[in-house]
Amino acid sequence: MERDNLFDLIHSIELISNEHIVRFTSQFSYPVGVSAILVLAELQSRGPLRASELAEMLRYTKGAVTHISNKLVNHGLARRQYSPEDRRTVYLQITDKGSLALAEAQKLGREIYLELFEELTEDELQEYLRIQRKMIEGMKNRRLSKPGGKLL
Known part of the structure; x- marks a missing residue:
């Protein structure tokens, strides 16, 4: 592949991706992005998970998952659940509001x-x-x- 074509391809992929992210975030009812929706989807399908588990599954840094988790908790879309065996172990769990937000995000994403x-x-x-x-x-x-x- 010629160098110019390679960069045209990369640029096209970025344009499509960016356009759809902008459209999604401008139409979505909650002030969270696609990364937070991916976290909610994992919590919905797998149940409560530790931040380290989410980071590995989604290939995010632990710091990124912590930031996303804080945002989800602050907006009532998820809650922290402490392990009864070891209070140092914290799980993130989707809330009913988080399930509604996820359903809306999936519908909007499908439309886009x-x-x-x-x-x-x-x-x-x-x-x-x-x-x-x-x-x-x-x-x-x-x-x-x-x-x-x-x-x-």
């Missing part, structure tokens, strides 16, 4: 991405999905071939 993909034909969608899967598989293989590499 359906608009994006309506520009593509069915064949183009299938090819795009094939390419994405191939890239993800390549990332996994490269990560596994490195010492200490982890799967997403």
Whole structure:
């Protein structure tokens, strides 16, 4: 791939991603971003988790998860739960309000991405999905071939 084409591709990916993040955050009812929604989704599907577990699952730093957790707790979307066996162990748990926010985020996200993909034909969608899967598989293989590499 020529250098100019590579940077055009990177720039196009950034433009699409940034546009959708801006649209999402401007239309979402709660003052949290996509990273917080990803945390809520993990809590919804897996139950209460420690910050270190969330960081590893989402590939965020522990500091980023702490910041996101504070924001979620401050807005009543999650709560901290202390382990009865060891009060130093703290779990983050989604609240009912957090579940409602997550449902709204998923609906809004679906609407925004359906608009994006309506520009593509069915064949183009299938090819795009094939390419994405191939890239993800390549990332996994490269990560596994490195010492200490982890799967997403």
